[in-house]
Amino acid sequence: MATRLRPSSKRCAVIGGSGFLGRHLVERLVDKGYTVTVFDIRQSYTIPGVTFHQGDLCDKQALLKALQDVLLVFHCASPAPGSDDRALFHRVNIDGTRTVIEACQEAGVQRLVLTSSASVVFEGTDIKNGKEDLPYAKKPIDYYTETKIQQEKLVLNACSKERGFLTVAIRPHGIFGPRDPQLVPILVDTARRGKMKFIIGDGSNLVDFTFVENVVHGHILAAECLKAESPLCGQAYHITNDEPVRFWDFMSQVLVGLGYDAPRYHLPYWLVYGIAVLLWFLTLLLRPLVAIKPTFTPMRVALAGTHHYYSCARAKRDMGYQPVVSLKEAITRTVESYPHLRRDVLKGAKS
Numbered sequence: 001m002a003t004r005l006r007p008s009s010k011r012c013a014v015i016g017g018s019g020f021l022g023r024h025l026v027e028r029l030v031d032k033g034y035t036v037t038v039f040d041i042r043q044s045y046t047i048p049g050v051t052f053h054q055g056d057l058c059d060k061q062a063l064l065k066a067l068q069d070v071l072l073v074f075h076c077a078s079p080a081p082g083s084d085d086r087a088l089f090h091r092v093n094i095d096g097t098r099t100v101i102e103a104c105q106e107a108g109v110q111r112l113v114l115t116s117s118a119s120v121v122f123e124g125t126d127i128k129n130g131k132e133d134l135p136y137a138k139k140p141i142d143y144y145t146e147t148k149i150q151q152e153k154l155v156l157n158a159c160s161k162e163r164g165f166l167t168v169a170i171r172p173h174g175i176f177g178p179r180d181p182q183l184v185p186i187l188v189d190t191a192r193r194g195k196m197k198f199i200i201g202d203g204s205n206l207v208d209f210t211f212v213e214n215v216v217h218g219h220i221l222a223a224e225c226l227k228a229e230s231p232l233c234g235q236a237y238h239i240t241n242d243e244p245v246r247f248w249d250f251m252s253q254v255l256v257g258l259g260y261d262a263p264r265y266h267l268p269y270w271l272v273y274g275i276a277v278l279l280w281f282l283t284l285l286l287r288p289l290v291a292i293k294p295t296f297t298p299m300r301v302a303l304a305g306t307h308h309y310y311s312c313a314r315a316k317r318d319m320g321y322q323p324v325v326s327l328k329e330a331i332t333r334t335v336e337s338y339p340h341l342r343r344d345v346l347k348g349a350k351s
């Protein structure tokens with residue numbers, strides 16, 4: 001007679017495991033001896049021992065198949081923040097997260113770790129050493145932020161010690177590192193089109209950029225500390241590099257590391273923000289005729305011209321979090337991981 005083994009606490013699923021953060025998380029979990037199942041709309045790699053389930057997280061039946069015998073789930077799937085598709089954000093981040101919660105509860109999952117975002121409290125104005133008790137943004141700056149707020153509320157409210165279903169939300173900020181499809185590629189593309197000559201504002205604004213391995217470390221610590229008697233239940237935690245840096249110094253270090261010039265000329269913040277808002281309206285008006293994707297969106301200008309850095313004291317206190325890679329080392333490793341985006345290489349490829 002076949003005996004069914006009890007699900008192991010080292011068996012987990014990563015929803016969004018094919019993405020940038022998700023794949024780093026899967027790799028670390030495998031290193032730590034976890035048995036990992038990936039659920040994602042696409043499969044972008046293979047790792048021996050990792051099982052892939054391709055599907056949409058809005059499809060409960062597909063999720064239920066992937067969550068069999070799984071006690072721990074990481075949910076780090078989301079449409080790309082740069083997409084301006086309100087319906088897609090609502091479907092995936094709100095309705096889809098509701099489906100993830102229901103599927104977890106039906107499958108007997110005991111712990112759910114959500115990747116939220118520190119931007120759930122960001123309204124486009126300065127945040128200095130922001131703590132987790134800051135109120136959610138009343139006027140979220142874009143559809144991404146609006147739906148990340150709803151998503152986080154859904155997950156935290158679902159936490160129930162009585163039902164044996166524990167939840168926690170990790171709020172990283174400005175994730176970067178090898179294989180990131182956003183920050184470095186967008187930066188290099190903007191520089192190659194000659195648009196990275198300008199500093200928006202006076203350039204003194206401090207921001208958190210968080211190395212992907214620190215974000216992964218925060219997620220795994222949260223999962224391992226999430227117990228019925230722990231303070232983590234139903235709470236949100238900032239995870240950062242704990243080294244706020246001037247936005248334009250960070251950008252300059254990455255650009256110079258890849259052989260591009262650092263931005264030098266200053267432009268007034270409100271002028272650039274006003275132009276970005278006008279451009280955004282224009283793209284909305286012209287959408288039926290042409291699809292334009294402006295580089296300087298109001299969200300990006302706000303992120304580039306204001307202070308936004310967060311305290312991770314709560315994560316240090318409740319889960320013993322400390323960044324494992326310093327900002328200096330993280331920038332060096334990131335720059336080295338993009339040899340194909342170096343100015344000399346791209347120039348050579350063109351000629």
Ligand SMILES: NC(=O)C1=CN([C@@H]2O[C@H](COP(=O)(O)OP(=O)(O)OC[C@H]3O[C@@H](n4cnc5c(N)ncnc54)[C@H](OP(=O)(O)O)[C@@H]3O)[C@@H](O)[C@H]2O)C=CC1
Binds near residue numbers: 039078
């Ligand atoms: N990058 C950053 O700076 C920050 C990110 N975050 C959060 O971290 C998480 C991971 O971000 P990141 O790794 O950068 O993003 P990625 O886009 O690289 O990864 C997300 C993954 O989820 C997949 N996905 C999207 N929609 C669905 C769906 N309906 N069903 C199943 N899978 C789906 C994506 O597929 P596809 O690519 O085909 O859409 C992708 O593989 C997100 O929740 C994001 O909000 C938070 C703070 C900062």
Ligand SMILES: CC(C)CCC[C@@H](C)[C@H]1CC[C@H]2C3=C(CC[C@]12C)[C@@]1(C)CCC(=O)C[C@@H]1CC3
Binds near residue numbers: 081118296
């Ligand atoms: C064109 C330049 C002014 C800026 C180029 C770099 C930007 C692409 C990035 C700088 C800060 C980044 C950031 C995010 C995406 C990429 C940047 C805008 C997020 C919006 C990703 C999703 C989040 O949850 C918050 C991030 C904040 C920082």
